[in-house]
Amino acid sequence: MKKIYEPVIGLEVHVELKTNSKMFCGCPADHFGKEPNTQTCPVCLGLPGALPVPNKKAIEWCIKLGLALHCTVPAESKFDRKNYFYPDLPKGYQISQYDKPLCENGWIQINDRKIRIRRVHQEEDTGKLQHIEAEGQQVTLVDFNRSGVPLVEIVTEPDFHTIDEVDQYVKQIRRIIRYLDISNADMEKGSMRLEPSISLRVSGSDELPNYRVELKNINSFRFVRKAIEFEIKRQSEILDLGETIVQQTRGWNESKQVTLPQREKEEAHDYRYFPEPDIPPMRFTNVFVEGIRKQIPELPDAKKSRFMKTYNMNESVADILIQEKELGEYFEKTVRLSQIPPVIIANALVNQSMDIQNVKPEEFINVINKKQQEKQVDTGVVETAIEAVIASNAKAIEDYKKGKVSALMFLIGMVKRELKGKGDATTIEIELKKRLA
Amino acid sequence: MDVTKLTIKGAIQSLKKKEYSSKELVQGCLDQIKRHDATLHVFLTVDEKTALQNAQEADELLKQDITKPLLGIPIALKDLYTTNNLRTTAGSKIINNYMPTFDATVVTKLKEAGAIIIGKTNEDAWGHGSSGENTDYEATRNPYDVTRVPGGSSSGSAVAVATGMSLAGTGTDTGSSIRLPAAYCNLVGMKPTYGRVSRYGIISMASSFDTIGHMTKTVYDNALLYEITAGCDPKDATSVDVPVPPYTKLLEKDIKGLRIGIPKEYFDLQGMQKEIQEVTQTAMKDLESLGVQFKEISLPHTSYAMACYYILVPSEISSNLSRYDGIRFGHMRNQFGAEAKRRIMLGTYALSVGYYEAFYKKAAQVRTCIKKDFENAFKEVDVMIMPSSPTIPFKIGEKASDPLAMYLSDIFLCPVNIAGIPGLSVPCGFTQQLPVGMQIVGPQFSEERLYSLAGEYEKIHEWYTHIPNIK
Numbered sequence: 003m004k005k006i007y008e009p010v011i012g013l014e015v016h017v018e019l020k021t022n023s024k025m026f027c028g029c030p031a032d033h034f035g036k037e038p039n040t041q042t043c044p045v046c047l048g049l050p051g052a053l054p055v056p057n058k059k060a061i062e063w064c065i066k067l068g069l070a071l072h073c074t075v076p077a078e079s080k081f082d083r084k085n086y087f088y089p090d091l092p093k094g095y096q097i098s099q100y101d102k103p104l105c106e107n108g109w110i111q112i113n114d115r116k117i118r119i120r121r122v123h124q125e126e127d128t129g130k131l132q133h134i135e136a137e138g139q140q141v142t143l144v145d146f147n148r149s150g151v152p153l154v155e156i157v158t159e160p161d162f163h164t165i166d167e168v169d170q171y172v173k174q175i176r177r178i179i180r181y182l183d184i185s186n187a188d189m190e191k192g193s194m195r196l197e198p199s200i201s202l203r204v205s206g207s208d209e210l211p212n213y214r215v216e217l218k219n220i221n222s223f224r225f226v227r228k229a230i231e232f233e234i235k236r237q238s239e240i241l242d243l244g245e246t247i248v249q250q251t252r253g254w255n256e257s258k259q260v261t262l263p264q265r266e267k268e269e270a271h272d273y274r275y276f277p278e279p280d281i282p283p284m285r286f287t288n289v290f291v292e293g294i295r296k297q298i299p300e301l302p303d304a305k306k307s308r309f310m311k312t313y314n315m316n317e318s319v320a321d322i323l324i325q326e327k328e329l330g331e332y333f334e335k336t337v338r339l340s341q342i343p344p345v346i347i348a349n350a351l352v353n354q355s356m357d358i359q360n361v362k363p364e365e366f367i368n369v370i371n372k373k374q375q376e377k378q379v380d381t382g383v384v385e386t387a388i389e390a391v392i393a394s395n396a397k398a399i400e401d402y403k404k405g406k407v408s409a410l411m412f413l414i415g416m417v418k419r420e421l422k423g424k425g426d427a428t429t430i431e432i433e434l435k436k437r438l439a
Numbered sequence: 440m441d442v443t444k445l446t447i448k449g450a451i452q453s454l455k456k457k458e459y460s461s462k463e464l465v466q467g468c469l470d471q472i473k474r475h476d477a478t479l480h481v482f483l484t485v486d487e488k489t490a491l492q493n494a495q496e497a498d499e500l501l502k503q504d505i506t507k508p509l510l511g512i513p514i515a516l517k518d519l520y521t522t523n524n525l526r527t528t529a530g531s532k533i534i535n536n537y538m539p540t541f542d543a544t545v546v547t548k549l550k551e552a553g554a555i556i557i558g559k560t561n562e563d564a565w566g567h568g569s570s571g572e573n574t575d576y577e578a579t580r581n582p583y584d585v586t587r588v589p590g591g592s593s594s595g596s597a598v599a600v601a602t603g604m605s606l607a608g609t610g611t612d613t614g615s616s617i618r619l620p621a622a623y624c625n626l627v628g629m630k631p632t633y634g635r636v637s638r639y640g641i642i643s644m645a646s647s648f649d650t651i652g653h654m655t656k657t658v659y660d661n662a663l664l665y666e667i668t669a670g671c672d673p674k675d676a677t678s679v680d681v682p683v684p685p686y687t688k689l690l691e692k693d694i695k696g697l698r699i700g701i702p703k704e705y706f707d708l709q710g711m712q713k714e715i716q717e718v719t720q721t722a723m724k725d726l727e728s729l730g731v732q733f734k735e736i737s738l739p740h741t742s743y744a745m746a747c748y749y750i751l752v753p754s755e756i757s758s759n760l761s762r763y764d765g766i767r768f769g770h771m772r773n774q775f776g777a778e779a780k781r782r783i784m785l786g787t788y789a790l791s792v793g794y795y796e797a798f799y800k801k802a803a804q805v806r807t808c809i810k811k812d813f814e815n816a817f818k819e820v821d822v823m824i825m826p827s828s829p830t831i832p833f834k835i836g837e838k839a840s841d842p843l844a845m846y847l848s849d850i851f852l853c854p855v856n857i858a859g860i861p862g863l864s865v866p867c868g869f870t871q872q873l874p875v876g877m878q879i880v881g882p883q884f885s886e887e888r889l890y891s892l893a894g895e896y897e898k899i900h901e902w903y904t905h906i907p908n909i910k
Contacts, residue, residue, distance in 0.1 A: 048762045050537070050642040050643075051539075051639065051641050052639070053643075053675050053677075054676065055673065083758055089764075089766055092767065093761070094764065272792045274791060276754060276755075279677075280643075280646050280677060281677070282677055
């Protein structure tokens with residue numbers, strides 16, 4: 003009999019911070035779409051003698067994110083060197099954090115489950131390779147604009163068991179980051195990158211599998227789903243054959259719609275981590291950490307509960323309003339400025355894709371008011387319309403009387419058409435029911 | 440003009456009195472380079488044109504009686520100092536064509552003080568060595584005996600000052616590299632407190648040990664340069680924000696009653712030459728006549744110092760040298776010299792999975808013990824004194840094939856870097872017509888105390904007036 007497997011998934015999320023300057027030098031951190039190698043200096047080029055000086059703002063933001071994810075912030079932290087060779091890494095090592103991350107032991111709520119967050123640490127991004135053809139030759143060029151951009155890494159425990167959980171987690175993380183206003187967290191621009199690691203165990207077991215497959219180079223939500231789906235299928239087929247799965251790193255190949263091996267465990271790097279001697283260890287006082295905590299705005303989950311409670315909103319509407327921080331703020335500003343019931347404002351915001359960048363709340367209030375007025379029609383007119391519809395839709399009336407609900411909806415639609423879109427659906431429904439009773 | 444006997448203090452006065460111009464002074468040094476460089480192999484790059492041009496500009500300012508602390512004074516920079524638009528090789532062939540686009544912070548400070556950069560000096564490649572023989576170029580010779588080593592790694596800078604090719608020479612000291620050449624070339628050499636002088640723009644050897652200092656003929660000259668180079672630098676996160684005292688003004692401070700520690704482990708050392716013992720003891724008697732008190736102290740972890748040093752330092756080196764990959768500048772890694780390769784391998788090994796705990800981590804713990812040794816000793820004494828080297832300058836080639844013997848020539852000096860405290864090597868006499876140096880060590884940021892003791896001692900013999908007779 004075929005065994006049933008349960009996926010065990012952990013996730014590493016990398017986020018580029020949108021600080022003004024890079025992690026260890028004064029170059030601008032915003033590198034997207036810039037002319038190659040125009041935002042560099044001796045430090046981020048790793049020139050002989052240049053030294054890193056940590057960006058205080060980046061460290062504060064990393065801690066802020068950690069706190070928002072319910073992490074603890076140890077009083078002591080430090081940077082370490084992760085040594086490896088790659089042409090996009092000008093110093094031959096990446097400044098990262100090894101055994102003393104800025105934040106650890108957090109969690110995030112996904113539906114009724116807590117996903118544990120092992121650590122949130124600070125590091126620097128690498129340069130970018132471009133493989134192009136120049137003068138008839140295949141060449142690889144290096145752009146160092148991205149070298150040294152502040153990067154935060156968020157590592158979960160292997161707590162996900164479905165792709166949906168991963169999907170919700172990633173979206174929730176992105177929302178929190180955007181609420182904190184510390185990154186654009188834009189996957190297409192590479193400012194947010196995901197690396198799931200996946201293994202399978204027999205359903206019902208609670209032991210961790212003795213291998214894991216890491217997936218790299220995934221740059222969209224869609225690809226994450228596809229790559230994980232593919233991996234689950236691939237791994238269960240191997241297990242079904244009674245074979246063991248090789249621990250390895252694989253990449254998602256979008257054109258072939260498969261994951262392909264990149265590196266086996268035997269070839270795994272020995273990064274030779276050691277404390278970064280160019281940067282003194284960091285110490286944080288309680289006052290400093292609490293000062294950062296105070297700067298954290300109301301986060302999506304809290305806002306959603308408050309909206310539902312305060313404005314008597316249903317969950318699906320609240321869910322949409324908290325997707326973007328700006329939308330929620332726009333909603334509340336509109337509520338403050340008008341006498342219109344909040345639910346009507348909320349529904350209007352959700353149903354009409356309002357351009358909140360360009361339409362001021364005051365103008366939006368006028369639009370709602372106008373709509374409300376337009377809808378008002380004389381009861382007499384409504385009655386006339388209902389009579390006309392009844393006269394010409396005998397079949398639908400018969401169906402309605404037989405108990406077909408859709409027939410009523412159809413009739414309401416016909417009355418609305420008769421009224422040229424005016425009239426309130428609820429009133430029409432009540433009148434129709436009375437008439438047909 | 441004869442530049443061989445000049446001190447910076449004297450030259451500044453002469454320039455002010457218009458006894459000679461800066462251009463004549465610089466030309467005098469350049470002539471000295473032309474006379475002896477083929478024998479002594481001091482410079483890797485001489486910047487004759489710019490130096491003369493800058494001297495002329497300095498002369499203009501001198502005419503207007505504009506004062507700057509080092510206006511018109513020619514100095515030489517170790518080739519680990521990054522210099523804008525002036526070739527910087529680190530004594531290595533890997534980057535023999537590297538042209539930096541910026542100045543090290545110290546270079547900027549020296550230039551702003553009016554100093555004239557005459558050129559870049561030879562050294563053990565990347566600072567790896569104690570004799571100067573590990574240069575990828577021709578080894579520098581000791582001007583007191585050209586068959587002997589001048590001490591390293593700041594070999595060229597030391598010989599430049601000893602022979603009047605420049606009036607000061609900058610160096611870096613990770614284990615001994617300023618104090619040993621100072622001792623072997625009859626100079627005053629300062630290894631600062633870690634973090635006292637910015638490392639920005641100085642090519643890193645071992646970042647947590649590297650200190651940036653200089654060699655001069657006299658204590659005053661040394662203190663004068665130190666007033667300029669010391670201080671916090673926003674570009675170096677490990678530099679320390681402690682105010683810089685006016686060192687030259689504090690030289691005359693009374694040293695009566697100063698408590699001087701004699702570490703017994705150092706004087707018990709096997710392999711210390713008898714002549715070194717004798718010269719050092721004579722110097723101690725001289726000091727006693729100045730009213731200081733001696734006290735035997737103990738640094739119990741001394742025997743672990745070299746092992747600790749040669750694990751931690753290569754570990755950092757292996758990482759610091761990985762940027763020389765030949766992709767953006769310089770040559771391929773197979774062109775590293777034997778000593779650099781040796782240290783890259785040692786360090787890579789010590790940091791590898793499975794060895795890190797036994798080597799790097801253990802050595803880091805020993806480092807803490809050695810630091811504590813010094814801290815405890817400085818509860819009882821104000822400074823310590825010991826020979827700078829257990830031997831006289833050795834013959835070229837004598838230890839080149841025996842790296843361990845070479846490492847041991849730094850036995851009195853490396854512990855000071857491990858502890859991050861300052862050490863000053865001062866001339867204390869001659870044996871077999873070769874200079875002998877004495878090291879004064881103090882707690883963190885006690886440089887002014889080291890200078891005042893050295894200054895008082897210097898007055899007794901003025902050893903710096905014994906200039907080499909190059910044969």
